[in-house]
Amino acid sequence: MPTYNLKVNGALHKIEAAADTPLLWVLRDQLALTGTKFGCGIGQCGACTIQINGVPARSCQTPISTVGAMRITTIEGLSPDGSHPLQKAWCHHDVPQCGYCQAGQIMTAAAFLQSNPTPTENEIDSAMAGNLCRCGTYLRIRAAVNEAAKLMQNGGRP
Amino acid sequence: MNASHSPFSRREFLRVTALAGGGFALSSAFPHEGWAEVGQALDDTAKIFTPGPFIKITPEGIITILAKNPETGQGIKTSLPMIIAEELDVDFSTIVIEQAALRKDVGPQFAGGSRSTPDNYLRMRQAGATARAMLIEAAAQIWQVRSTELSTNQGKVIHEASGRSLTYGQLATKAATLPLPAENTVKLKRDDSFRLLGSRVGGVDNPLIVTGRAEFGIDQKLPGLVYAALEKCPVFGGKVVSANLARIKALPGVLDAFVLEGTANINGLLPGVAIIARSTWAAFSAKRQLQIVWDESAATGHSTEAYAGQAVALAAGNGTKIRQEGDVTAALATASKVVTGAYFYPFLNHATLEPQGCTAWAREDGIEFWTTSQTPGSGQELVASTLKIPKDKLKLNLVRAGGGFGRRLANDYLVEAAAIALRTQGAPVKLTWTREDDMRHCFYRPAGFHFLKGAIDAHGRVSAWHNHFVTFGYKNTERPASSASLSPDELPARFIPNFELEQSIISTIVPTGPMRAPGSNGLAFVMQSFIDELAHAAGRDPVAFRLELLGTDRVIPPAQGQRGNPYDVARMKAVIALAAEKSGWGQALPRGQGRGVAFHFSHAGYVALVAEVIVTPDGALTVRQVTAAVDVGPIINLSGAENQVQGSIIDGISMAWLQEITHDRGRTVQSNFNDYPLLRSTETPAVSVNFIQSKNPPTGLGEPVYPVVPPAICNAIFAATGHRIRKLPISKTDLGWS
Numbered sequence: 001m002p003t004y005n006l007k008v009n010g011a012l013h014k015i016e017a018a019a020d021t022p023l024l025w026v027l028r029d030q031l032a033l034t035g036t037k038f039g040c041g042i043g044q045c046g047a048c049t050i051q052i053n054g055v056p057a058r059s060c061q062t063p064i065s066t067v068g069a070m071r072i073t074t075i076e077g078l079s080p081d082g083s084h085p086l087q088k089a090w091c092h093h094d095v096p097q098c099g100y101c102q103a104g105q106i107m108t109a110a111a112f113l114q115s116n117p118t119p120t121e122n123e124i125d126s127a128m129a130g131n132l133c134r135c136g137t138y139l140r141i142r143a144a145v146n147e148a149a150k151l152m153q154n155g156g157r158p
Numbered sequence: 159m160n161a162s163h164s165p166f167s168r169r170e171f172l173r174v175t176a177l178a179g180g181g182f183a184l185s186s187a188f189p190h191e192g193w194a195e196v197g198q199a200l201d202d203t204a205k206i207f208t209p210g211p212f213i214k215i216t217p218e219g220i221i222t223i224l225a226k227n228p229e230t231g232q233g234i235k236t237s238l239p240m241i242i243a244e245e246l247d248v249d250f251s252t253i254v255i256e257q258a259a260l261r262k263d264v265g266p267q268f269a270g271g272s273r274s275t276p277d278n279y280l281r282m283r284q285a286g287a288t289a290r291a292m293l294i295e296a297a298a299q300i301w302q303v304r305s306t307e308l309s310t311n312q313g314k315v316i317h318e319a320s321g322r323s324l325t326y327g328q329l330a331t332k333a334a335t336l337p338l339p340a341e342n343t344v345k346l347k348r349d350d351s352f353r354l355l356g357s358r359v360g361g362v363d364n365p366l367i368v369t370g371r372a373e374f375g376i377d378q379k380l381p382g383l384v385y386a387a388l389e390k391c392p393v394f395g396g397k398v399v400s401a402n403l404a405r406i407k408a409l410p411g412v413l414d415a416f417v418l419e420g421t422a423n424i425n426g427l428l429p430g431v432a433i434i435a436r437s438t439w440a441a442f443s444a445k446r447q448l449q450i451v452w453d454e455s456a457a458t459g460h461s462t463e464a465y466a467g468q469a470v471a472l473a474a475g476n477g478t479k480i481r482q483e484g485d486v487t488a489a490l491a492t493a494s495k496v497v498t499g500a501y502f503y504p505f506l507n508h509a510t511l512e513p514q515g516c517t518a519w520a521r522e523d524g525i526e527f528w529t530t531s532q533t534p535g536s537g538q539e540l541v542a543s544t545l546k547i548p549k550d551k552l553k554l555n556l557v558r559a560g561g562g563f564g565r566r567l568a569n570d571y572l573v574e575a576a577a578i579a580l581r582t583q584g585a586p587v588k589l590t591w592t593r594e595d596d597m598r599h600c601f602y603r604p605a606g607f608h609f610l611k612g613a614i615d616a617h618g619r620v621s622a623w624h625n626h627f628v629t630f631g632y633k634n635t636e637r638p639a640s641s642a643s644l645s646p647d648e649l650p651a652r653f654i655p656n657f658e659l660e661q662s663i664i665s666t667i668v669p670t671g672p673m674r675a676p677g678s679n680g681l682a683f684v685m686q687s688f689i690d691e692l693a694h695a696a697g698r699d700p701v702a703f704r705l706e707l708l709g710t711d712r713v714i715p716p717a718q719g720q721r722g723n724p725y726d727v728a729r730m731k732a733v734i735a736l737a738a739e740k741s742g743w744g745q746a747l748p749r750g751q752g753r754g755v756a757f758h759f760s761h762a763g764y765v766a767l768v769a770e771v772i773v774t775p776d777g778a779l780t781v782r783q784v785t786a787a788v789d790v791g792p793i794i795n796l797s798g799a800e801n802q803v804q805g806s807i808i809d810g811i812s813m814a815w816l817q818e819i820t821h822d823r824g825r826t827v828q829s830n831f832n833d834y835p836l837l838r839s840t841e842t843p844a845v846s847v848n849f850i851q852s853k854n855p856p857t858g859l860g861e862p863v864y865p866v867v868p869p870a871i872c873n874a875i876f877a878a879t880g881h882r883i884r885k886l887p888i889s890k891t892d893l894g895w896s
Binding site: 030033042103128136 | 230231232233358359360361363364365367368369370371372373374376377379385410411437438439440442443509510511512513558559560561562563590592593797798801802804805806807808809812830831832836837838839840842844845
């Protein structure tokens with residue numbers, strides 16, 4: 001089996017895996033980073049969203065062989081202590097119900113706020129439209145992203 | 159590596175002796191003690207205060223509260239401990255919440271029927287109040303004062319007269335020596351003195367969820383863990399004839415592949431081919447390369463199209479009368495208007511975002527599970543009866559579930575994981591279903607056909623209601639399948655003088671089961687849409703028409719022999735009136751825009767919704783606003799309760815607008831979220847949640863809002879466009895107008 005050197009959350013990992021193995025299963029089964037979730041396996045639900053070089057990506061659609069030396073960030077690496085403005089806002093608005101989609105939601109939102117720090121509510125909804133929430137917490141997700149944007153504008157560390 | 163040189167430990171922990179007829183047998187002897195040392199039971203050591211299973215207070219002041227029921231996103235892991243904390247009088251933010259495993263001393267542990275709150279409210283209050291009384295008694299003995307001189311405040315006992323106070327931690331060792339007071343001697347708080355109940359409290363697992371550290375069913379990590387996938391016959395109940403096992407076993411990463419013969423119990427262990435591998439991906443990849451010859455003989459004649467044809471044919475004849483009052487024929491003959499409508503709602507899948515699965519570890523002393531089951535006690539019994547293992551050898555840890563919605567009331571994945579674990583020679587195994595498995599193997603919300611006839615008399619009132627309900631029976635035409643029945647008491651029975659229900663049954667092989675507000679989730683659409691049709695036929699305002707139909711305030715008991723709650727008409731009318739008021743009901747809207755009202759009573763909850771929609775001339779639908787009025791008695795956690803209402807409305811829009819499961823040649827057609835959509839953020843309306851906190855016992859909120867959504871939306875579409883939706887999902891109808 002081929003070997004890959006993955007850069008995940010700032011650490012290097014030597015991984016042996018079949019070339020077609022989706023990053024999702026490498027993260028979950030081999031690196032024990034289970035915050036990234038399996039929902040559909042076809043890029044429809046967004047539960048597996050991570051960031052590759054800061055850009056949101058579906059880890060279930062990303063074969064390990066395509067990653068190379070790019071920087072992978074998972075929910076576990078978004079902030080060292082859960083203090084990212086989005087994580088704070090998510091708790092403040094009590095967003096989760098079951099919570100299964102929320103890591104993917106937060107990873108999408110974090111990349112979005114980097115590219116658009118002062119979004120309108122419509123822009124937030126559009127940015128988040130690729131992430132399904134089966135429990136229907138979209139209203140709270142929008143409120144939390146909105147609040148995080150304001151926190152970041154007022155100097156909150158992203 | 160292949161199975162000929164075993165990847166597993168050489169030691170044979172459990173010997174599989176038979177597969178046929180559902181009989182696995184364990185050869186190894188189990189130890190006598192059971193699971194005491196493994197369980198997460200709260201310690202009962204001398205210094206720690208443990209007045210029963212729910213509370214533990216250490217001398218260091220660490221207060222732990224046990225969350226007894228499965229958490230599936232309904233927020234019960236937060237709200238039941240809140241009830242204890244209220245009576246115990248502690249600062250909830252300082253409490254450690256521990257999820258209970260399945261155990262024998264905490265009462266029933268299930269998440270279903272919106273029952274967790276009503277069934278546990280008093281028990282939780284008593285647990286907290288008992289502990290508080292004992293802490294007060296401990297302080298009274300230490301200070302040599304009367305307990306009536308003492309009070310508590312957020313984790314401290316206070317003697318106001320002397321200004322002394324002790325923390326619960328300081329009192330723990332003394333309290334641990336006291337006898338438990340008799341249950342009925344402990345005084346509960348007055349409801350109007352609650353500080354925590356009714357406030358907004360964030361989910362106790364939120365900090366873990368937002369950092370990716372919350373462990374769901376699929377996230378279990380164990381030493382030596384192996385990974386399993388299971389392929390079952392796409393035709394329900396089909397058996398394996400042969401499979402290319404030798405080729406599968408030779409694939410990289412695959413440790414074993416074998417046929418599970420299964421049993422004939424549709425709710426239990428179905429036949430299939432199991433693959434055990436070194437990673438989930440290796441198992442999934444091998445699963446795709448399976449070539450299985452199935453016995454699909456059961457499939458013939460089972461399709462959505464065939465069912466629709468059978469329904470029409472059955473409706474033309476006579477069904478079984480399940481309720482008959484007055485003289486419907488006469489009332490129809492003398493009516494000023496007669497309205498007819500043929501309604502249909504499809505099969506649905508729960509589509510929990512975490513697919514079904516389970517982790518199981520078969521060891522010498524039994525099998526340990528990490529399960530997301532909503533009914534772990536039933537799961538334990540299913541494994542015991544299917545695999546012939548004593549119940550006390552089955553230890554179930556309850557793990558946070560990525561959604562439930564009733565899917566996890568069934569325990570098929572649990573018994574599958576157990577059967578596979580018996581083949582791994584002591585290695586723990588995680589079974590993960592693919593989304594496609596989950597879509598195609600479900601206990602579906604059953605479809606239903608309703609052929610309705612209603613009469614309006616000369617005074618503009620409903621004088622007759624006739625419904626021929628065509629439903630499904632599992633492989634029979636005598637008894638409705640699970641969640642496919644219609645109570646003779648279902649609304650609007652008891653409110654219309656001439657009333658008749660007939661029932662006919664189509665035989666199906668499709669497994670059915672409860673989904674969020676079972677029964678109601680289809681029936682409310684039919685009843686509340688047809689009442690709307692009658693209101694418009696009578697030329698009446700739909701809100702006023704409903705209030706008049708309900709009549710004077712009274713409590714109506716269930717009919718003789720029927721289960722269920724009485725209807726409290728005052729509560730019904732109050733939610734309708736409030737929803738109307740908060741939504742701006744009656745204010746004029748332009749063409750293409752409309753409001754619809756609906757009311758339903760289910761799972762002891764009273765819910766009215768007003769939906770406002772916009773439909774463009776070319777038929778594009780926007781749900782702009784949904785206003786909810788809800789009476790489930792006092793609210794435990796305001797944040798969690800609002801979240802449930804918001805989520806139920808969004809879920810209800812998905813159901814009404816987008817979702818259907820269809821069948822062809824005895825199998826489910828849909829496979830994933832590309833053909834079984836969920837509502838997305840851009841399609842989400844504004845939602846206004848209004849609670850009436852009536853002085854009734856608190857009841858559950860996971861279910862009662864969901865059924866009311868489709869009729870509110872469909873009635874709004876009628877108001878906007880004149881299109882009457884009688885068939886779900888709405889996406890099947892062209893809503894264009896000119």
